Amino acid sequence: MRLAMIGTGYVGLVSGVCFSDFGHDVVCVDKDAGKIAKLEAGEVPIFEPGLDDLMARNVASGRLSFTLDLKAAVAAADAVFIAVGTPTRRGDGHADLTYVYAAAEEIAAALDGYTVVVTKSTVPVGTNRKVEEIIRKARPDAEFDVASNPEFLREGAAIEDFMRPDRVVVGVETDRAAEVMAGIYRPLSLREAPIITTDLESAEMIKYAANAFLATKITFINEIAALCEKVGADVKQVSKGMGLDNRIGGKFLHAGPGYGGSCFPKDTKALARIGQEHAAPMQIVETVIAVNEERKRAMTDKIMDLLDGSVNKKRIAVLGVTFKPETDDMRDAPSLTIVPALVGNGAEVRVTDPEGLKEGEALLPGVTWCEDAYAAAEDADAVVILTEWNAFRALDLDRLGSAMRSRAMADLRNIYDRKSLEALGFKYVGVGR
Numbered sequence: 042m043r044l045a046m047i048g049t050g051y052v053g054l055v056s057g058v059c060f061s062d063f064g065h066d067v068v069c070v071d072k073d074a075g076k077i078a079k080l081e082a083g084e085v086p087i088f089e090p091g092l093d094d095l096m097a098r099n100v101a102s103g104r105l106s107f108t109l110d111l112k113a114a115v116a117a118a119d120a121v122f123i124a125v126g127t128p129t130r131r132g133d134g135h136a137d138l139t140y141v142y143a144a145a146e147e148i149a150a151a152l153d154g155y156t157v158v159v160t161k162s163t164v165p166v167g168t169n170r171k172v173e174e175i176i177r178k179a180r181p182d183a184e185f186d187v188a189s190n191p192e193f194l195r196e197g198a199a200i201e202d203f204m205r206p207d208r209v210v211v212g213v214e215t216d217r218a219a220e221v222m223a224g225i226y227r228p229l230s231l232r233e234a235p236i237i238t239t240d241l242e243s244a245e246m247i248k249y250a251a252n253a254f255l256a257t258k259i260t261f262i263n264e265i266a267a268l269c270e271k272v273g274a275d276v277k278q279v280s281k282g283m284g285l286d287n288r289i290g291g292k293f294l295h296a297g298p299g300y301g302g303s304c305f306p307k308d309t310k311a312l313a314r315i316g317q318e319h320a321a322p323m324q325i326v327e328t329v330i331a332v333n334e335e336r337k338r339a340m341t342d343k344i345m346d347l348l349d350g351s352v353n354k355k356r357i358a359v360l361g362v363t364f365k366p367e368t369d370d371m372r373d374a375p376s377l378t379i380v381p382a383l384v385g386n387g388a389e390v391r392v393t394d395p396e397g398l399k400e401g402e403a404l405l406p407g408v409t410w411c412e413d414a415y416a417a418a419e420d421a422d423a424v425v426i427l428t429e430w431n432a433f434r435a436l437d438l439d440r441l442g443s444a445m446r447s448r449a450m451a452d453l454r455n456i457y458d459r460k461s462l463e464a465l466g467f468k469y470v471g472v473g474r
Contacts, residue, residue, distance in 0.1 A: 045118040053124030059203040061105035063228040068114040088369040115151035134310040149179035186218035191248035197367025212244025266296035266473025276473025298375040299336035301364035306373040337378035353387030358417035361428025369396040423449040
């Protein structure tokens with residue numbers, strides 16, 4: 042099939058590349074001339090493992106291309122995907138749908154023949170109805186259907202998630218649109234990936250409900266971790282004991298400094314706002330948002346306690362600043378709360394991250410960037426592990442300690458064993474242990 046992908050951000054680019062690898066002819070569209078020029082030159086503007094090779098292979102095959110010309114791309118397409126940003130709107134926490142509605146207006150003007158207009162962006166319930174209304178008003182003569190097809194891509198594992206999904210969710214109103222969407226995802230049938238075909242509103246709600254539940258699960262185990270510290274329990278053992286219950290499962294039960302990234306913060310806020318607007322308050326979700334923000338702030342106190350109550354004039358090495366490993370994404374990362382708090386309290390902060398420099402340099406002023414963990418730890422009073430990159434999982438701890446002014450570690454991802462660190466002379470603090 043011929044597909045047009047409007048937007049070459051994280052979701053649009055990964056989806057476009059993967060659809061082309063399915064065998065579809067895909068044109069990715071963006072208004073940013075600089076970005077399109079880089080993509081045409083083979084440069085990938087985001088860090089996602091394996092994406093550069095997959096993109097190059099499909100460009101070489103002729104199935105994948107990039108353009109500024111939305112009109113031509115839409116006119117030739119059997120399906121047009123809207124994959125533009127829906128950031129949190131300032132002031133009320135709602136998803137900003139400006140780019141979605143603008144894309145709908147442009148698509149309407151370019152439609153030529155029957156086309157399915159698919160919303161891939163995460164949007165509040167009712168958005169697809171509005172997209173249909175916008176297109177219908179602008180082009181009453183157009184032959185089209187709308188569909189909702191939310192993404193469930195984990196940064197750092199997006200290609201695997203797209204190629205081997207837990208499920209594909211498709212919201213449609215007509216059999217014709219359902220047939221087109223089934224054709225687009227037919228390559229997954231050999232892998233027996235479940236495809237849930239439902240109505241527009243349910244498809245939109247599935248995305249928000251899933252992300253809110255996962256954010257709740259993370260926040261729950263973080264609260265349990267705080268209690269474990271008070272009563273002398275080990276949250277890693279508690280998580281293991283909980284996760285072996287098939288009704289609960291072990292995923293997202295890893296205590297840490299709080300969730301971040303492009304999805305959970307934005308989607309929980311949007312769902313809470315949707316609930317308020319429809320007089321059905323999402324009280325659990327609202328609490329999750331508040332607890333997660335407090336969690337990040339509490340990590341600063343943990344670091345200060347490790348250093349006898351003050352970080353003033355102390356040198357602190359921070360390992361990892363992206364919100365999770367295998368991504369360069371800094372959006373709502375715990376580091377954006379913790380690192381400025383350390384700097385604000387008088388600490389000299391030295392940071393290192395395998396992919397965080399590009400985004401983090403502007404977002405974390407007043408810090409020194411280092412090549413690796415050992416350079417960051419030079420003459421440090423403490424090391425803080427914020428992101429569990431593989432590069433930080435098997436450090437030479439004696440070498441690390443020898444470079445430091447004093448041996449102290451705040452392991453906010455519970456990578457290391459307390460006894461092993463203490464045997465090397467480290468003062469150690471983990472999370473929930």
